[in-house]
Amino acid sequence: MLYYTLNRLALALVIVSVVMLLLFSMIYLIPGDPAAVALGPRATEAMREALRVKIGLDQPIWVQFWNFFTSAWTGDLGREVLSDRPVAAVVLEQLPFTMALIFSGVGWSVALGIPLGCWAAVKRNSLADHIVGVISVAVIAVPSFVVAIYALLLFAVTLRWLPAIGAGESGNFFDQLVHLILPSLAVGIGWVGYIARMVRASMLESMGAQHVRTARAFGLPESRIVYQYALKIAILPTITLLGVGIGQMLSSAVFAEIVFARPGVGKLVYDAILTRNYPLVTGTVLVTTVLFVLINLLADLIVGMLDPRVRSGL
Amino acid sequence: MSVLSIEDLCVTYSTSTGDLRALRNVTLDVPRERIVGLVGESGCGKSTLINAILGLLAANGRIDHGRILFQGRNIAELSADELRAMRGPGIATVFQDPMGALNPVFRIGRQMINIQYRSKLSRAEKANRAAETLRSVRIPDAEAALKRYPHEFSGGMKQRIAIAMALMMKPAILIADEPTTALDATLEVATIELLQELQRDIGCSMLFISHHMGVIAELCDDVVVMYAGEVVESGTTRQVFLQPRHPYTRNLIRCDPARQHTRVRQLPTIPGDLPNLRSRPRGCIFAPRCEMRKEICEEPPPQDVSNGHMARCHLAVEH
Numbered sequence: 001m002l003y004y005t006l007n008r009l010a011l012a013l014v015i016v017s018v019v020m021l022l023l024f025s026m027i028y029l030i031p032g033d034p035a036a037v038a039l040g041p042r043a044t045e046a047m048r049e050a051l052r053v054k055i056g057l058d059q060p061i062w063v064q065f066w067n068f069f070t071s072a073w074t075g076d077l078g079r080e081v082l083s084d085r086p087v088a089a090v091v092l093e094q095l096p097f098t099m100a101l102i103f104s105g106v107g108w109s110v111a112l113g114i115p116l117g118c119w120a121a122v123k124r125n126s127l128a129d130h131i132v133g134v135i136s137v138a139v140i141a142v143p144s145f146v147v148a149i150y151a152l153l154l155f156a157v158t159l160r161w162l163p164a165i166g167a168g169e170s171g172n173f174f175d176q177l178v179h180l181i182l183p184s185l186a187v188g189i190g191w192v193g194y195i196a197r198m199v200r201a202s203m204l205e206s207m208g209a210q211h212v213r214t215a216r217a218f219g220l221p222e223s224r225i226v227y228q229y230a231l232k233i234a235i236l237p238t239i240t241l242l243g244v245g246i247g248q249m250l251s252s253a254v255f256a257e258i259v260f261a262r263p264g265v266g267k268l269v270y271d272a273i274l275t276r277n278y279p280l281v282t283g284t285v286l287v288t289t290v291l292f293v294l295i296n297l298l299a300d301l302i303v304g305m306l307d308p309r310v311r312s313g314l
Numbered sequence: 315m316s317v318l319s320i321e322d323l324c325v326t327y328s329t330s331t332g333d334l335r336a337l338r339n340v341t342l343d344v345p346r347e348r349i350v351g352l353v354g355e356s357g358c359g360k361s362t363l364i365n366a367i368l369g370l371l372a373a374n375g376r377i378d379h380g381r382i383l384f385q386g387r388n389i390a391e392l393s394a395d396e397l398r399a400m401r402g403p404g405i406a407t408v409f410q411d412p413m414g415a416l417n418p419v420f421r422i423g424r425q426m427i428n429i430q431y432r433s434k435l436s437r438a439e440k441a442n443r444a445a446e447t448l449r450s451v452r453i454p455d456a457e458a459a460l461k462r463y464p465h466e467f468s469g470g471m472k473q474r475i476a477i478a479m480a481l482m483m484k485p486a487i488l489i490a491d492e493p494t495t496a497l498d499a500t501l502e503v504a505t506i507e508l509l510q511e512l513q514r515d516i517g518c519s520m521l522f523i524s525h526h527m528g529v530i531a532e533l534c535d536d537v538v539v540m541y542a543g544e545v546v547e548s549g550t551t552r553q554v555f556l557q558p559r560h561p562y563t564r565n566l567i568r569c570d571p572a573r574q575h576t577r578v579r580q581l582p583t584i585p586g587d588l589p590n591l592r593s594r595p596r597g598c599i600f601a602p603r604c605e606m607r608k609e610i611c612e613e614p615p616p617q618d619v620s621n622g623h624m625a626r627c628h629l630a631v632e633h
């Protein structure tokens with residue numbers, strides 16, 4: 001397990017470094033002079049030159065990259081243009097809102113998707129299986145922002161069961177939870193479908209495996225065979241899928257935060273793009289990338305914990 | 315009374331290309347404390363028979379005729395719970411593929427404790443019993459083995475673990491489906507000796523399935539020869555091996571690799587393939603591959619029994 005963990009960790013570091021390189025080249029390739037953009041049309045050439053020197057744009061490209069790279073690793077993502085606050089602080093302030101949103105989205109998809117998938121597999125080809133299949137495809141097909149808007153109209157505007165906007169009163173946990181319901185549903189509902197389909201397929205596969213027949217031949221209760229012997233194997237690809245799915249949920253979170261006017265990283269990056277606040281854009285992208293890589297690392301480690309074959313590198 | 319008797323069993327699989335008649339009028343008997351060998355080429359329905367006995371036929375399979383009696387009770391009349399109670403302590407099974415027979419994500423110990431779920435022993439006592447049984451099948455360092463996962467064992471070891479699991483049930487009958495096919499020759503001999511010894515210790519009956527005549531001759535008291543889902547010959551091991559009556563049996567014995575005394579470049583095989591089980595001929599099923607085929611073989615063959623030695627053949631040799 002130690003070797004496996006180190007291996008995954010090293011891979012994660014490499015991925016983050018590559019992303020930094022890509023981000024850096026993107027900034028470098030964006031046409032226009034960052035100093036001119038930052039200072040606006042009324043600045044003089046001397047002021048622009050001074051800013052270029054200050055933020056290091058006069059250095060050779062590889063020095064610029066090295067500076068970007070090392071300061072990013074130490075948590076210095078530069079300062080944002082409008083308020084001159086450190087980008088890292090601004091992003092970290094918003095991150096908990098987005099994390100709460102995404103983990104609740106994962107919560108929906110796991111809490112509904114896994115039981116539905118199991119149920120469909122156990123009752124294969126029955127009416128229940130077909131209904132689950134249709135629902136899965138439907139929720140996958142509808143884009144999350146459409147779900148967000150309709151959920152908002154139905155539950156918040158028409159029925160007035162749930163609050164429409166914001167993240168709730170700070171310090172009031174229950175209020176924040178209530179404010180999380182609709183946006184997280186919008187983020188997670190498509191994944192209920194993905195997970196249900198994935199779990200169904202891998203359950204069918206593991207239920208047909210030789211060792212399940214062995215378990216049956218020893219007269220083990222069917223519930224134990226399904227929910228212990230088969231599910232523990234069937235859940236593995238789902239965990240990996242969810243790790244990747246977090247990336248897609250991050251982009252759904254952008255829509256959800258805009259529609260529900262919630263604070264969060266998505267809202268932050270949206271506003272930053274509108275105001276051409278480039279340091280904030282790159283900083284946010286970098287932080288969410290690291291988050292994504294960490295979550296995938298976690299998914300890999302969970303799979304390693306559950307599956308001894310993976311740990312020993314088979 | 316027999317522990318297990320199968321009477322005139324017919325099993326059919328429905329497939330998209332029509333009904334596949336996998337077993338036709340199979341009759342066999344496993345008497346108390348005897349080892350019965352079931353031989354036949356692969357695809358002749360051996361695994362289908364086991365699954366039917368255990369009530370674990372694939373969803374597209376059905377028994378459309380005949381009965382399976384375990385200790386005198388028709389398994390078709392058992393409730394799901396009674397059937398489950400029979401699997402394990404009544405009939406324990408060792409399956410063909412040792413690689414896939416154990417769950418890859420649970421420790422051996424956990425799996426061996428789980429199958430003792432009916433017992434009132436404590437967890438520690440169950441673990442002790444598991445270790446004891448592993449020692450009896452000569453797994454070195456049994457306590458440590460309980461903490462390991464299936465993929466950490468070789469094929470031969472896994473097969474012995476599977477045998478240990480079956481024996482831990484102290485079953486009335488042990489069914490072994492080609493337990494040695496995936497093993498090399500030395501391991502095969504060791505496994506056969508182990509099974510023989512354990513069968514004597516426990517005093518159970520055994521249905522031993524193989525397509526290897528030599529192994530059957532070594533181990534079994536009685537032999538049933540199956541071809542394309544039909545029993546073509548049955549009798550005691552002496553009768554079947556010394557005086558085979560069916561041409562198919564004679565072919566099997568002639569082609570057994572263990573009987574080749576001189577080195578041959580190519581092992582002899584029976585020419586031809588298994589017939590299509592979707593459209594069985596009216597006459598003898600083996601006729602298309604039989605070198606003794608006559609016109610009469612177009613008619614359904616009689617079941618000819620002499621001294622308990624049965625052969626389903628028009629031309630059955632009399633002894």
Ligand SMILES: Nc1ncnc2c1ncn2[C@@H]1O[C@H](COP(=O)(O)OP(=O)(O)O)[C@@H](O)[C@H]1O
Nearest residue numbers: 327329334336355356357358359360361362372
């Ligand atoms: N679930 C199934 N559906 C359709 N045909 C099957 C199924 N299982 C086995 N068969 C067919 O039944 C015949 C007997 O198979 P099997 O019992 O596995 O033979 P053996 O164990 O002797 O090799 C084969 O022709 C096989 O293709």
Ligand SMILES: [Mg+2]
Nearest residue numbers: 357360361410
């Ligand atoms: Mg088989």
